[in-house]
Amino acid sequence: MKNTLSLNTGTIEGKLNPNNEFSLSHKLYRKYKRNQKSKIYHLSTIWGFTIFVSLWSWFGTNFNMASIFVSLGGMMEFIMIDLLPPNFAAAPRMMKPMLDTIYMSIVGVFISIFLSVIFAILASKTTTPNPLVAKFFKNLISLIRSLPSIILGIFLVATFGLGTFTGALALGISGVGMLGKAYVESLEEIDRGQIEALQSVGASWFQIIGQGVLPQFKPSFIAWSLYQVDLNIRDSAILGMIGAGGLGLTLMGHVRLFQYQRASTAIILIFILIIVVEYITAKIRERLI
Amino acid sequence: MSDGILKISKLTKVYSDGTAALNGVDLDFKKGEFVSIIGPSGAGKSTFIRCINRLVEPSGGEILFEDKDVIKARGQELRNIRRQIGMIFQGHNLVKRSETVKNVLHGNLGYMGSLKGGLGLFSKDVIENAIGILERVGLQEQAFKRADELSGGQQQRVGIARAMAQNPSIIMADEPIASLDPKSSETVMQYLKKVCDEDGITALVNLHQVDFAKAFSDRIVGVRKGKIVFDGKPSDLNEDTIHYIYN
Numbered sequence: 001m002k003n004t005l006s007l008n009t010g011t012i013e014g015k016l017n018p019n020n021e022f023s024l025s026h027k028l029y030r031k032y033k034r035n036q037k038s039k040i041y042h043l044s045t046i047w048g049f050t051i052f053v054s055l056w057s058w059f060g061t062n063f064n065m066a067s068i069f070v071s072l073g074g075m076m077e078f079i080m081i082d083l084l085p086p087n088f089a090a091a092p093r094m095m096k097p098m099l100d101t102i103y104m105s106i107v108g109v110f111i112s113i114f115l116s117v118i119f120a121i122l123a124s125k126t127t128t129p130n131p132l133v134a135k136f137f138k139n140l141i142s143l144i145r146s147l148p149s150i151i152l153g154i155f156l157v158a159t160f161g162l163g164t165f166t167g168a169l170a171l172g173i174s175g176v177g178m179l180g181k182a183y184v185e186s187l188e189e190i191d192r193g194q195i196e197a198l199q200s201v202g203a204s205w206f207q208i209i210g211q212g213v214l215p216q217f218k219p220s221f222i223a224w225s226l227y228q229v230d231l232n233i234r235d236s237a238i239l240g241m242i243g244a245g246g247l248g249l250t251l252m253g254h255v256r257l258f259q260y261q262r263a264s265t266a267i268i269l270i271f272i273l274i275i276v277v278e279y280i281t282a283k284i285r286e287r288l289i
Numbered sequence: 290m291s292d293g294i295l296k297i298s299k300l301t302k303v304y305s306d307g308t309a310a311l312n313g314v315d316l317d318f319k320k321g322e323f324v325s326i327i328g329p330s331g332a333g334k335s336t337f338i339r340c341i342n343r344l345v346e347p348s349g350g351e352i353l354f355e356d357k358d359v360i361k362a363r364g365q366e367l368r369n370i371r372r373q374i375g376m377i378f379q380g381h382n383l384v385k386r387s388e389t390v391k392n393v394l395h396g397n398l399g400y401m402g403s404l405k406g407g408l409g410l411f412s413k414d415v416i417e418n419a420i421g422i423l424e425r426v427g428l429q430e431q432a433f434k435r436a437d438e439l440s441g442g443q444q445q446r447v448g449i450a451r452a453m454a455q456n457p458s459i460i461m462a463d464e465p466i467a468s469l470d471p472k473s474s475e476t477v478m479q480y481l482k483k484v485c486d487e488d489g490i491t492a493l494v495n496l497h498q499v500d501f502a503k504a505f506s507d508r509i510v511g512v513r514k515g516k517i518v519f520d521g522k523p524s525d526l527n528e529d530t531i532h533y534i535y536n
């Protein structure tokens with residue numbers, strides 16, 4: 001209120017005497033200059049910091065061009081002699097682990113979706129019944145996101161033992177980090193006007209969620225959930241290595257026994273699986289949205 | 290006052306940033322009258338009607354709707370008041386991705402159980418009623434199109450239909466024609482006037498255009514800086530008063 005008043009008088013003075021030191025246009029000019037200056041400070045700080053951190057990390061990792069080329073040679077040798085040719089005779093026995101990987105990913109996605117939808121509705125500003133509840137669930141999602149799935153996997157394997165169920169659980173819980181955040185952001189972007197209209201007819205909270213929020217949320221819900229399927233297929237390969245079953249476990253088993261040509265078959269199957277699943281999810285996305 | 294429906298006294302609103310949008314508004318509305326509220330942008334017209342259904346929390350004063358204290362109402366009590374007050378928005382505020390008829394059905398949510406309404410399980414007579422209302426605003430052919438496939442003027446008529454589905458005593462409209470071309474503006478105002486007259490509904494319409502206000506209203510209220518500066522018949526609104534309202 002105060003501001004508006006002083007701006008108003010400013011306009012009048014400014015019109016009467018355009019060269020006045022205190023005229024509005026002069027004040028705004030000074031403000032513009034101040035803003036420009038602070039922008040330059042900000043930029044130089046950010047760039048300075050970025051360059052410093054890059055150099056620091058460069059030396060910290062003993063980064064060495066020469067060693068890259070030497071190791072590349074070693075890597076080529078490993079690939080050409082040890083990994084190739086892949087032993088496809090091992091492939092049929094990998095079908096069950098492959099199915100396990102798929103089950104694990106899909107069950108994981110369902111767990112993630114179930115938890116994320118509940119958490120996100122409670123966490124997002126547009127849908128939460130209470131701001132404190134929103135804060136709690138936002139923090140919970142951040143906490144889960146900060147926990148890498150492999151660490152969660154190690155914990156769960158210790159608690160529930162080896163197996164695909166543990167893998168699905170690890171994927172499901174850690175997926176909430178990504179999916180929950182994506183859902184919250186989509187929910188906060190929905191049109192408030194549509195929500196307000198339903199408030200104005202006397203709709204309850206649940207009715208507003210069902211009739212006003214979900215129709216708007218549907219496209220991003222589908223897109224993000226399918227993307228989580230893609231991510232899970234990759235992650236499940238890694239989780240397999242710590243004993244959660246599936247192709248990752250098979251791969252690790254062959255590596256431990258130095259059966260590299262079988263291992264490379266597993267790698268190729270993981271590749272194919274990722275590509276096929278991404279193709280299918282892309283098709284479903286096209287259909288549904 | 291037997292035919293009074295809405296009684297507002299000493300209504301004030303100060304927003305959290307300190308903006309005083311309403312400075313003590315006293316107004317009574319009668320059953321069935323068509324009232325336009327005019328005034329420059331920022332005068333407090335939107336704040337006023339949004340206080341009436343508590344989309345904005347009033348800072349002080351009293352609002353009596355059919356003798357019920359609106360400001361004291363909580364939860365179910367507030368929703369029961371809201372379901373009797375239809376509201377039409379400048380930006381239509383339809384659920385764009387849902388079908389037209391679904392948007393009209395939304396007008397019924399206040400009368401349904403939470404679960405049934407949330408899941409969209411509307412009963413046969415509610416659906417038939419909604420289609421009937423769409424016919425009244427000339428949109429029966431559009432019933433199963435997605436709301437965002439309709440033109441601006443048609444969407445606003447769906448807005449009217451949604452309000453009608455509430456079976457309201459009052460319909461409030463916040464600049465219902467501000468984003469429409471003159472032709473559609475005319476049509477929308479005609480439909481609004483028609484359904485309100487037919488059903489004896491009180492209409493409070495925020496309007497920017499004085500000529501529309503004069504053409505359609507029984508009564509005009511002029512707002513300036515959060516205060517009522519004119520209240521009378523359209524014929525009493527002369528050039529000087531208009532000039533004073535709009536400064």
Ligand SMILES: Nc1ncnc2c1ncn2[C@@H]1O[C@H](COP(=O)(O)OP(=O)(O)O)[C@@H](O)[C@H]1O
Pocket residue numbers: 304305306308309310328329330331332333334335336337
């Ligand atoms: N949410 C808000 N927060 C702060 N000030 C607001 C808010 N909404 C409106 N105002 C201010 O309140 C005054 C009245 O606004 P409004 O009721 O929208 O007027 P009108 O509808 O007549 O244009 C204006 O000064 C406006 O800037």
Ligand SMILES: [Mg+2]
Pocket residue numbers: 331334335336463464
């Ligand atoms: Mg307004």
